[in-house]
Amino acid sequence: MNNLKENKKYIVVHAGKRDDYQVALALHENNMLSYLITDIYFPLHLKWFSCFLNKLGMLSKCNKRYNVGLPFNKTIFSFKSLICDLLFHFTKKDFFLFKKDFFLGQKANKISKKFNLPIVSMNTYAYDAFYKNEIQPKILFQFHPQADFVKQLFVEEMQLNPKSKNTLLQEYEFSLPELQLEKLSNEVNLATHFICASSITKKSLASKGISEDNIKVIPYGVDTTKFTFSERKQSDVFKVIFIGSLNQRKGITYLLDALAQMNNVEITIVTRGIYDESLIHNYTFPIHVVIDVPHDKLQEELHKANCFVLPSILEGFGQVILEAMATGIPIIATENTAAIDIVEKGKEGFVTKIRDVQAIKDNLEILQNDFSLVQTMGKAAYEKAKIYTWKKFRTDLVTHIQSLS
Numbered sequence: 001m002n003n004l005k006e007n008k009k010y011i012v013v014h015a016g017k018r019d020d021y022q023v024a025l026a027l028h029e030n031n032m033l034s035y036l037i038t039d040i041y042f043p044l045h046l047k048w049f050s051c052f053l054n055k056l057g058m059l060s061k062c063n064k065r066y067n068v069g070l071p072f073n074k075t076i077f078s079f080k081s082l083i084c085d086l087l088f089h090f091t092k093k094d095f096f097l098f099k100k101d102f103f104l105g106q107k108a109n110k111i112s113k114k115f116n117l118p119i120v121s122m123n124t125y126a127y128d129a130f131y132k133n134e135i136q137p138k139i140l141f142q143f144h145p146q147a148d149f150v151k152q153l154f155v156e157e158m159q160l161n162p163k164s165k166n167t168l169l170q171e172y173e174f175s176l177p178e179l180q181l182e183k184l185s186n187e188v189n190l191a192t193h194f195i196c197a198s199s200i201t202k203k204s205l206a207s208k209g210i211s212e213d214n215i216k217v218i219p220y221g222v223d224t225t226k227f228t229f230s231e232r233k234q235s236d237v238f239k240v241i242f243i244g245s246l247n248q249r250k251g252i253t254y255l256l257d258a259l260a261q262m263n264n265v266e267i268t269i270v271t272r273g274i275y276d277e278s279l280i281h282n283y284t285f286p287i288h289v290v291i292d293v294p295h296d297k298l299q300e301e302l303h304k305a306n307c308f309v310l311p312s313i314l315e316g317f318g319q320v321i322l323e324a325m326a327t328g329i330p331i332i333a334t335e336n337t338a339a340i341d342i343v344e345k346g347k348e349g350f351v352t353k354i355r356d357v358q359a360i361k362d363n364l365e366i367l368q369n370d371f372s373l374v375q376t377m378g379k380a381a382y383e384k385a386k387i388y389t390w391k392k393f394r395t396d397l398v399t400h401i402q403s404l405s
Helices: 018-029 047-056 079-091 094-115 126-130 147-160 162-168 178-190 199-206 252-259 295-304 319-326 357-369 371-387 390-404
Strands: 010-013 033-038 075-077 119-122 138-142 193-196 215-217 238-243 265-271 287-291 307-310 331-334 349-352
Touching: 010 018, 010 094, 018 033, 018 119, 018 390, 033 094, 075 079, 079 094, 094 119, 094 126, 119 126, 126 138, 126 178, 138 178, 138 199, 147 162, 147 178, 147 199, 193 199, 193 390, 199 215, 238 252, 238 295, 238 319, 238 357, 252 265, 252 357, 265 295, 295 319, 307 319, 307 357, 319 331, 319 371, 331 357, 349 357, 357 371
Parallel strands: 010 033, 010 119, 033 075, 119 138, 138 193, 193 215, 238 265, 238 307, 265 287, 307 331, 331 349
Antiparallel strands: none
């Protein structure tokens, strides 16, 4: 989408390789990006920098902090944020992560005012990017459900399911100092427009009093060259796969409780991050746990399974849903994920309410008792995933942002 007229230019601000830099890339492709403000962004063919990172033990972390479609000269990194990254790497103190976020937002704010540039900020950095900044539009891209909404739902989960407390208290929203939580709560009040990737994230913004008419949902995409179709094969055992942190935010016990009521089933849990082994104790059916697998191995595990289940209490999107669909597998996921936006009930899979063990069990048994549905729904899931490309995401994003100018 290249327009002959000169487009308004924007600053994008976020740490890390958020969504593989798709927001900044979308604007750059359409001559709408002035700068991406970030912490680390270097092409690793710069051998001196690779050696420097390697000596610090950070090379693996930074290995993918680059997108060939986004030139290095379109980025500005905050030196203070980089120092905070290094300090966190060596101390593991969350304080330095919070300071890194502050310095990134502050840097975006200063550059915005200096060059009269509007900002597209991911949540977490928006308060400091938008504070006392009158340049509009101020676009908040909410990649994760709003913090107050998250905390309320997780407190409810801990009351209903006390054994979930161990992992839920490790979630980001419960580790925040009061000032940081206050910023996350108030950043929505400083933005003029809102974008998110799922209806559940939109709902979280609306819970803060934001008009739904001012919240645009643009679902993420998937790289179908990394996740490819494979037709499932029937066996005597129905094979379920779960991918995600082994914690109760992912609703794992509700899936395991459903499987415990079934016969001839097994589950593969592919996990990383927060890991609470106590959640999988006391179940007698086969549970296979695979930890920290690379993407090619992840695809292999998906190809072996008959159904992918994501019973999450809450997701900002749930990228793994699209990745699983791209391999041709039926989906069962809760309405508090992107499944509510991209999975049509009975066609590509099923969407359940959160904590609904019976619904998970019933839907699994439908597939277990009719393997032709596994194949039919799997093919439909694959066809649906092909629609949700990253190119479509970037096109829809730019079209919407241009409509705000």
